[in-house]
Amino acid sequence: MKEFTYVIKDKLGIHARPAGLLVKEAKKFQSATTITKNGQTKKLTQLMMLMSLGVKQGEEVTIAADGPDEDAAIAALKEFFEQNL
Amino acid sequence: MEERAGKKIFNGIAIGKIKFYEKADNKVTRRRVDDVEAEIARYEAAKEEAVRQLNALYEKAVVEVGEANAEIFNVHAMLLEDDDYTESVHNIISGQGLNAEYAAATTGDNFAEMFASMTDNEYMMARSADIKDVTERVVTILSGGNGGTDIGDEPVIIVAEDLAPSETVQMDKTKLLAFVTRLGSANSHTAILARTMGIPALIGVDIDAGWNGKIGIVDGYEGKFIIDPEMPLLEEYFKKKAADDEQKKLLQTLKGKENVTKSGQKINLYANIGSPNDLASVFENDAGGIGLFRSEFLYLESADYPTEEEQFQAYKKVVETMGGKKVIIRTLDIGADKQIDYFKLDKEDNPALGYRAIRICLTRPEIFRTQLRALHRASAFGNLAIMYPMIISVDEVLKVKEISKSVREELIAEGIPVGEVEEGIMIETPAAAVMSDELAKVVDFFSIGTNDLTQYTLAIDRQNSKLDPFYDSHHPAVLRLIQMVTDNAHKAGIWAGICGELGADTTLTKTFLKMGLDELSVSPGCILPVRKEVRDAD
Incomplete structure (x- = not known):
């Protein structure tokens, strides 16, 4: 399993539009990908659940990937967060 | 007769039922249901149809209101x-053997409830309405409707609690x-759509x-809603509406038309804006791009220097919303006449000739570099150009470009994406106009700031009303400088435009066409009147 932590910079937090794009990105990989905030973990492929975390600006999240292509998944997700969130 | 006040969203007058x-x-x-498999298949078909409708709405909205607003x-x-x-x-259908309508409605209620209960996150609470x-x-769709919104056969004024964008x-x-409507905000999707569709609209009205x-009258100019109007007033409004319609009709016929003269000469008509909030009127008035985005608002609205990230988000929003259309962003243009406390600028006797704009940027490079980093980062998201104000020499331009280049290289080295960026200057000092042959060799475009150029050329302070009798905005000295700048730009193979108030002066549109200007950037509301003048020209 690989993971990284990230502090959200976007003013609106993980709002609807990037959340939708994030799900699309996560679905590209075979590995199981998750997001954790304050001990709550949700699958990155679940839009509603992801939005229900209500991640705001300045909050820290941990992104993890577990599976055959976890390295590629983590690299892509890291880039996604840096560019969009 | 009753009258209610509301917040106006779009100018115009409507009278009707x-x-x-x-x-x-x-x-x-x-x-x-007996056959749960068939019921699930029925749901899946309805879902597909709904997604198809939403994609079509998206395509429609992209054209009408731009990508960022359509994203919803x-x-x-x-x-x-x-x-x-x-x-x-699926679980409700197969587990409980119930119909698809009920399963979808129950699921929707549950998820909407989940978002509505996120009281510590206002943004997510509002998503409940989307679900x-x-x-x-x-x-x-499942109940056999087409998902359309039937409002009947006669023209009506729609009064509602709230309206969803769809x-x-x-x-x-x-x-x-x-x-x-009672609810909704001036920047809600529905408000933006109302503006784009050119429909008078009021929000925050205490409806009944x-x-x-x-019969009702919506006065989108005064922000009034009159119910059951009495005779003299109704008649007055019929007259107002006729005049208003005439004007709008004239301008609407120009939407989507090219800015081209009868003999085929083309000119770009762009919009001047002061903040991302002006984007709606940019679309409403069919601007071909943004010719001047004043970045000062970021500094004026803030209690301290805006961060790179804050600036980046604002620039990104504008370039993304404009799709591939050009967005020219002018770097910081403040000075002793536009004071910002935290800059701690000294009081000057002669602020118009003082420490301002690029002069501040070149002596306080940390402020300048932050803005340039934000601009270059935003350039990865659309067609962004940077414009430097108050230039007086080639040497200044070279210094500025050197800083810009090092910022860009720094970003590339950090692995941050950047796009292609045109770099141009404002021609607003007589010095820049006189040196425009040399300046044209080191920049990608010129944009003539006629307000300052006129004030400096005529040595007339525009703030001083005593000087009004001496002030002539059509002074031949200014017009000659504009001609000279345009010719010098073309000799060097770059384009020249005007972003000052003179650009919107329709008595000069034909003169500017004759001079060969490539672009006029005017406030959004002036675009269609200028387009009319261009299309009437020979």
Whole structure:
């Protein structure tokens, strides 16, 4: 399993539009990908659940990937967060 | 007769019958189904149809209101395609043997409730309405409706608690005179759509269902809603409306038309804006791009220097919303006449000739570099150009470009994406105009700032009203400088435009065409009048 932590910079937090794009990105990989905030973990492929975390600006999240292509998944997700969130 | 005040969203006058609009009440009945597989297939087909409708709405909205505003419909489609939502519907159908309408409505209610309960996150609470909106769409399709929003056969003023963007977009525009709602904000999707569709609209009105069927007047200029108007007033409004319609009709015929003269000469008509909030009027008036985006608002609205990230977000929003259209952003242009406390600028006797604009940027490079980093980063998201104000020499331009280049290289080294960026200058000092042959060799474009150029050329302070009799905005000295700058630009193979007030002066449009200017950037409301003048020219 690989993971990284990230502090959200976007003013609106993980709002609807990037959340939708994030799900699309996560679905590209075979590995199981998750997001954790304050001990709550949700699958990155679940839009509603992801939005229900209500991640705001300045909050820290941990992104993890577990599976055959976890390295590629983590690299892509890291880039996604840096560019969009 | 009754009168209510409201917040105006779009100028215009509408007179007509009031229709009190309530959301199509899909009475969902709960019934048992025998063939759950067939019921799931029926749901899946309805979901596909809903997604297809949402994609079509998205395409429609991209053209009408730009990509960023249209994005809401993409998000709606994604919500509907969400695995948890789908699974919940399937479970209710197969687990309890119930019908698809009931399963979707129950699922929608549950998820909407989940978001509505996120009271510590206002943004997510508001998403509850989005889930209700998409759920209603699927339920309508399942119940045999087309998902459209029928408002009847005669033209009406729609009065409602609130309107969802999908409802606004789908209403038959030929039957829609105006919107009056209690809820909604000036920047809501519905407000933006109303502006784009050119429909008078008021929000924040204390509405009453008892008005249904009465005659109403929406005055989008004064922010008034008059119900059951009496005779002299009604007649007055009929006259106002006729004059208003005449003007609008004239301008509407120009939307989507090229800025081309009868003999085929073309010119770009761009918009001047002061903040991302002006974007709606940019679309409303059909601007070909943004010729001047004043970045000062970021500094004026803030209590301290805006961060790179804050600036980046604002620039990104504008370039993204404009799609591939050009967005020219002017770097910081403040000075002793536009004071900002935290800059701690000294008081000057002669602020117009003082420490301002590029002079501040070149002596306080940390402020300048922050802005340039934000600009270069935003350039990865659209067609962005940077414009430097108050230039007087080639040497200054070289210094500025050197800083810009090092910022860009720094970003590339950090692995941050950047796009292609045109770099140009404002021609607003007589020095820059006189040196324009040399300056043209080191920049990508010129934009003539006629307000300052006129003030400096004529040595007339425009703030001093005593000098009004001496001030001539059509002074031949200024017009000659404009001609000279344009010719020098063309000799070096670059383009020249005007972004000052003179650009919107329709008595000069033909002169500017003759001079060969490539672009005029004017306030959004002036674009269509100038377009008319261009199209009337030989």
